[in-house]
Amino acid sequence: MRNRSISSLLITLVLAIGAVVAVFPIYMAVVNSVKTQGEMFESFISLPTAFHWENYSDAFTKINMLNSSWNSAVISILGIGGIVFCASLAGYKLSRTGGKLSGFIFFLFIASMLVPFHSIMIPLNRMANALHVQGSTYGLALIYIGLGVNMAVFLYHGFVKSIPRELEESAQMDGCNQFQTFFLIIFPLLVPITVTIAILDFLWIWNDFLLPLLMLTDVNKYTLILSTNMLFGEYNKEWSLILASLVLTAIPVVLIYAFFQRFIMHGIAEGAVKG
Amino acid sequence: MKMWTGVLTTVMAASLLAGCASNNTGNGNAANTGNAGGDSGSGEAKSVTLKMFVAQPRLKEHYDKYIAQFTAKEKAEKNIDVTVQIEMPPADNAAQILKTRLASNDAPDIFALHAINDIPSYYKAGYLEDLSDQPFVGKLLDSVKPAVTTTDGKVVALPLETLSWGYLYNKKMFADLSLTPPTTLTEMKAVVDKLNANNITPFLLSYKESWIPQLFLPLAAGALINTEDAEKDFITRMSNDEGSFSEMKSMFDVIDLVNANGTDKALEVGGDDGAAAFAAGKAAMWLQGPWYAETILKSNPDLDFGVAALPINDNANATMINLSASTSLAVSKTSKNKEVALDFLNYVLDDTDSNAFFQALKFNPIATVHTFDSYPWVNDATEYVKAGKSYQDPAIPQAVKDEVGKDLQSYYAGQMSQDEVFKALDKAWKSFNKVNK
């Protein structure tokens, strides 16, 4: 029994140390973001003596917080909406239809999941240019749909298998056409996997850096991450300002994490197992 | 099927709209979106949309103001309604954005490029309009004209930002020890020794961003090319895959001296950190151009500093100031609004308005119409120029400059030998030749 309590203590210790490491940079960022530059360089570790919120108001305007968050939100929502719409239709039908064509289309989607983004970024850049979607928020959302449908199709495809065919058959007896059947009967049943997909895609799109960097040219259309990146480059020694902007950038995701923690964790586990 | 058609139409419409959004005037883009462009009809009152591309967001207000003056003038004199759309991406990826624009036939009417680095390849690729017979050319100072002139003698851009530089030194520290800027490498060693003896770090090292160590190359190569007979045709030979950087081996004499007598953790100090440290008197000299003057003075308005030429060997004549032009305005060859674009360029060197514009931008005088006083550090450099101790920045391709920056970082970190640096530079130039043949 003694052994057990020692090992239990050890486990707690390891977890506690791990937790400190996990929180440390975030804690550092938050604590120092309300200090003045001078106070910061006296000691990073100590708690602030006074709260200098002006770092935040300064950062808020410099990264154009409202505007960039709005851009990020528009891109994420349109992107996720588009992915869910396109992929649920495709995943459902591919799962229900046999035959060579269906198999081939499904294979196309799956095979492309292995293509690294860096292998397509150059031609993708050219394509976006040729289609004149470069520099546009909506254009970027469209690209996300194009890049994101493959995994979503895959997840829907697997999930649809668990839905009994009888449902559709009876709906069609009642005179629903295929699309009505899908949107009225099937889609509501897809909600669990849709949530998973939405979460995975949200984490991807909201936090993505390279694609917006390549596609967006107008500062007013920058996403939150891009704005912060630009601020980091421009004011790279004004740490209090930078830290405040880092914290501001992290706030939306941390809020979402706080509210949807369960869904997110479930979504990740689900997405992984199904993958 | 109805519902489906509706949704599909919406998606398609949305994608088309997105396509149109960035399409604006549809300048020169082929018929891929037939109805999208907005080319103004010919019968109506003349109105022109001018697209500009200048990667200097920090100076936006000054540009906006000057553009407003221009549109008013154009309306008054020629009755043309000019709308200017100016795009100002951050400098880091400006070149990439501009390049994709040009390659996909979506060139802005007026765009800013780097005179030394960009003009040769852009001119070769046929993107630059010949401006030789424009009125502004006659106003350019003789010292800046070569930077925007192609090898076949055509002026293809208007230089906005010109530089005369070597390294920066803290005048007070020098005066306290009664030192003057050295004219030879041996003298430089004496200066370094004296500073060390007085517990002053001689050089500030800021190598985090690779363009800063890169500065050694134009300085050393420029001096050698202009003083050593054997190196006169270095650039030409390199462009024909004939020379090698190992000829420039002596440039490491000064690099080693600087690296050995500099501040700590050089690879973690960027340009801004460096400016703050230099302003705070952390070291007596900084290998950097006067373009950091504003940043330095922001953190210490009282700092008295000067510009001097970097000695690279014991030939006092080789200790010269580098004259160069960076941001320059060019007109696209495919522009449909050439008349207005050229009007704007000429207006930039307008006899009455140009002075205030250049002063607001804190740029140096580049034309005879500029009569404002230049800054003390510019005057330091001008002394050298007057004494004939200056040269035009050698036309080393940007790719080679990028390479040398990274190589000198590695050299400083002890990961590359001198020979490896030369090899890498030779390769970079060769592949430049290959791509731009």
Place this chain on the structure above:
Amino acid sequence: MPTKAYKTYLSLLAFTAPALILYAIFLLVPTIGGMYYSFTDWNGLNRSYDFIGLGNFVEALTDDPDFVNSLWFTLKYVLFMIVLQNAIALVLAVFIESRKKSKGFFRTIFFMPNMISTIISAFMWTFVFTQVLPQIAEKTSMLFLDQSWIGDPKYSFVSILIVSLWNGVGYMMIIYLAALQGVPQSLKEAAIIDGANAFQTFRSVTMPMITHAITICFFLTLNGAFKVFEVVFGLTGGGPGRSTQVITMNIYEEAFSNNFRYGYASAKSVILFVIILIFTLVQITVMKRKEVEA
């Protein structure tokens, strides 16, 4: 009945069209386009280019020390990440699973860094590495903390690993946790009654039941680690020099700065694609076989 087959095709195409069109435009065509450019000497600027066969591939693999170095550096990174990320995630998951009250708390804490964008994480850590640690070292005389964490190539690899792990372990941990929850308590208890200690129980009871999760996590880590870009970009920018340059960054540099050799950079990205493909296929085959055996 041809009409029925025709109808099936039609409805299949109608349902898949939106996904297929966008997928084709933004993923399929660029993938093929990249392969096409990889055989040309196009520089992204000139209007014309020539086909040069395998020239780019030969040059990348035989005459481009920077690319080859970045390849080795990436491989080293991938190896360390696969081992460390999975070991840490699994240990944390097992430990957390053994807690009763504090389970939720630790899970929340360890996963949080994963929510923060990689590039933002890299910036936060830049602050810690360049400012906080040297100061702590000075104040506490723990001098080993005062290193040139992102400036000295000896340490910057470690820094890159630290940030990557900090950012990525949580995700794997969640997957392992879910898998662990699927292991029936009764089996573990039975093993303990048979006299097995905690470690033995883990090895002979738990491990075989979570091999599927291990396969997935290895796959995810492998895939992610080969594509690493943002951590390095935010932390060291590939420097000093190119000592921490990863493949993706080498490609980025070749295409968008340097000489803008689009064709050549495309060839490099095809090489990356092939490498990832081979590694993934090998990993999946080997581990699937293990899964079956277990």
